[in-house]
Each structure stands twice: as C-alpha cells, then as structure tokens.
Amino acid sequence: MAVTGAVLVLYLVAHVVGNLKIFYGAEAFNDYAHWLRHVGEPAVPARTVLTLVEVVLAVSVILHMWSAVTLTRRASKARPVKYAARRKTQASGYAVHTMRYGGVVILLFIIWHLLDLTFATVNPAGPAGLPYDRLVQGFAPERWPVTLFYVVALVMLGLHLRHGVWSAFQTLGLANGRSYRPLKIVAVGLSLVLVLGFLSVPVAIAIGVIK
C-alpha cells in the first residue's frame, strides 16, 4: 500500500504541475503535451519515457488495488461475526473511513478520465482533437455533469491522501510519536494543494475563464 501509494502521489505532483500549463495558453499546453511524447529524443525513440511512466503507473495501481483487496479480505475473515451495537469510531478522523469506497470511486474516475482525455473516446473533440481542445470542449459548461463527477472524485482523492500520506510513513516505520503532527499537517497540505490544483482547470473552463 505504502510504496505503490508513494509512487502514485509523486506522479500526481508531476501531473498537477503539467495541468497548470493550461493557464499559459493553448500553445504552451499543446507544446507541453508534444514534449511529453518526445522527451529524450533522439537518444531514445519517441514515447520511451512516457511508456515507462505508464508501465510503472499501471503496475503501481494494480499492486495498490491488490494490497487493498487483500487487506479487506483479511479484515472480513478476522471478524466473521459483526457487532450488534453500531460501532462508534473512537479515533479522530473522517478520512480514514473513506479509504475503501473512496478508492473505488477513484478507480471509476481513473477509467473515465482515461477514456475522456487520454483515448478521447468519450470526449467531444474526439481522438483527433488537440489536447487543449479536448479539455476545453470536455469541460464546456453544458457538460457540467462530467465536471461535477471530476469534482466529487477529486474530493475523494483528497480524503484518500489525507489518510494515505501520513499512513505510508507509519507503515514503512518512518514515523514516530514526535513526527505525527508534522506528518499530518503535510498530509493535509499536500491533499489541499493537489485537489485545488487539479480542480482549478475544469472549474476554470466550466465558468468560462479558459475558452
């Protein structure tokens, strides 16, 4: 959980930085998308770096889900008889209780997100459209349900990271009593920065700041 989660968080940081290039205009964004496909040329063939990143991400996502499913199955095997009284949470924290269903929401979101903006099969601009046009047409005001789904999924992602980021340090034995507070502050800060960064693009398009 912790190692694959860390890989995915590092990717998200790079992803959000790239997204924000849209605020520099269509050309800058399309050039950036072009650069991603040709980085390292001519030392390596086109798409080498991008394909490597895709493979690492796919493996991380699969192992992350495999760990989650294993933990969930072990948990239900460890408690075959449930409590009759409603279990009241005694620890603080809401985010921790969203990890499992939140993870499923995020998975559904990733599938839609790939179909929408990577393969563009469900995007109005279509596979032939330039990356900038796919974004602007995909989050156009009349496609508000799509934008809403992005907002919900990103909030779930924020909650997921709120627990996941500090939890990874705990799992890897890198945390101790003194570092819990700073780690949790970092977890909240990173979640907020990522969620707001990601949300800025679809919201900016939906309200017409970016056309």
Place this chain on the structure above:
Amino acid sequence: MNLTLKVWRQKTPDDKGRMVKYLVQDVSPDMSFLEMLDVLNERLILEGDDPIAFDHDCREGICGMCGMVINGVAHGEQRATTTCQLHMRHFEDGATVTIEPWRAAPFPVVKDLVVDRSAFDRIIQAGGFVSVPAGSAPDAHAVPVKKDDADAAFDAATCIGCGACVAACPNGSASLFTAAKITHLGLLPQGQPERDSRAKAMVDQMDLEGFGGCTNTGECTAVCPKGIPLDTIAQMNRDYLKA
C-alpha cells in the same frame, strides 16, 4: 438507577448465540460495571437461570482479564479504563446498554462474554521474551539506558494483553498488542540480541493466527485501557522491515 441490558448469551463455542434483554433495578452509581453484572447474576442464580459468564480477576485494572464491548466500544466509552474500573455513574438512569464479547476469529467465544485469547499467548511464545539467564536483579545503573528509551519501553510494557485493540480494530488486527511487546523488549539492552528474530517471529505468528492487517485507523490506541501509543506500531514495522 435502572438499566436495560442487552447481553450476548452463547451456551457453548458451537452455539449460535443471541442477544438477551435483562432489566436491572436499583443499580448504585458507585458500583463498577462488573459489580452491576454480579448483582444481575445473583438474581439469575436465584431464579434458576444460568449466570452470565464473563472474565475477570484483579478488578484493579491491571490484570487484563476483563473486557467486553459496551455500546459498541471496547471497555466502554470511558477512556483509558478497563471494564472493571468503569463505574455506573457514567451511565444515565434508564439507559439501554448493549454488551458483547470481543469479536474476532482468532478470539473464539467460549461462553457468553468469555473469549479464548490463547492466540496472544502463542504470539508471545513466538518471541516475546529474552533468552538470557536473568539471575538476580542487577544494579539499576549497571547498564545505562537512555531516559527516552526507558520511558518508551515502560509505556509499551504497560500493555496488559486484554485484547481491546483487536476488538476495536475495524480490521481485527492485533498490531498494537504485538507492537507493544516488540517495542518494550526492543528498546532495552537485554532485548537487543534477539531484536530482529523477535520482530519477525511475532509478526509472522500474528498473521498466522488470522488477525487482520493494520491500516493505521488509530481505533486501537483510542480504546486501549493503558493508552499504548500508535508509534509502537511504527517501531514494529521498522524492526520487521529491518529483519
């Protein structure tokens, strides 16, 4: 005070079990939770019923025998308190109180509220000890121990092995118990020679017993009557990964 109790009754380990409702009258607010159950049991015996079986021993909050899930919370909602030290003044007159045993596959119910916690004994047998001839107590200053380490080891050593951590964990994990033992021995000089093998053996035994995995929810430390801190689990993970 008058209370309505809903208690888990199960005759044998194989019995299906069910919740049974009891009315308990004239409960003194100064009674402990177990004394309140004693009063009910005396009445049940007089009426020819089978008394409710529950574990208890010292009734001073230090032996780790007692423990039940009260209104969905292990040892009740009073923090850092064993069931025997929980007093009836924390309940409202006329309240309905649900009482269940620890629920975990590695803790099978023996009868009513009594569960078999031998799984904990086997985790200890796997490595929760120091294999040196201890002899008589050495001089306190013969082997210097850093104050921070001594404090952390002592905090971990206060674990009484009651099993509330398992009962409260949404994953049914025994990580807090195992981590407390690993931290307690691993921070002291006497525990160093077997530090790696101990962490590995105890964690492997914990998994073998069928406890769930830790997802860092913190429910365990919140109900722990001894307030064992969550960083013992980080210490366990550190030692296990190193081993």
